[in-house]
Amino acid sequence: MDFRDSIRVIPDFPQPGISFKDITTLLKDGEAYRRAIDELKALVSHLQIDVIAGPEARGFVVGAPLAYALGVGFVPIRKSGKLPYETIEVGYDLEYGKDTLAVHTDAIKPGQNVLIADDLLATGGTIATSVSLVEQLGGKVVGAAFLIELVQLAGRKKLNDIEVMALLNYED
């Protein structure tokens, strides 16, 4: 299945010069959504995964169903101020702004193998920050899985030797 047909591209959102890849058109199509998660599951099948971590908000709609499909737990990595228990936090830049991500200090056990999942890899700031949070808790990041990779932004360079997997590549 060519998932590209299910992604809507919006020029100049949320600011001029950004070509926004809108996954809501894929999410509302039950067949395409299910197949996308099934294909991600196949892409990560060689990895030993104890838990999936996904950054708010779009990382939830990819990471949580993937965790369910694999029969592993899901850890939400949230924007600052949302999690109720003790957290660690890291600030970062993204393609169109700045933010801070947080995770509960007991979300990951030291030594657990963690797959990070999100809808899209752009500059890699979100995922590098997620990797930092997981590693601060003692987790080992065994891979990062996405629906979409914006290859020109070279986000995977921020991830050093972490394996990066994506269903779709965009050149712009």
Ligand SMILES: O=P(O)(O)OC[C@H]1O[C@H](OP(=O)(O)OP(=O)(O)O)[C@H](O)[C@@H]1O
């Ligand atoms: O590789 P990067 O340059 O970090 O960009 C990618 C991130 O940007 C988007 O999230 P956003 O922060 O817009 O939040 P949202 O999921 O709440 O829309 C997207 O869902 C990724 O998480």
Ligand SMILES: Nc1ncnc2[nH]cnc12
């Ligand atoms: N171009 C883009 N489209 C959709 N989400 C994004 N997050 C960061 N860059 C993005």
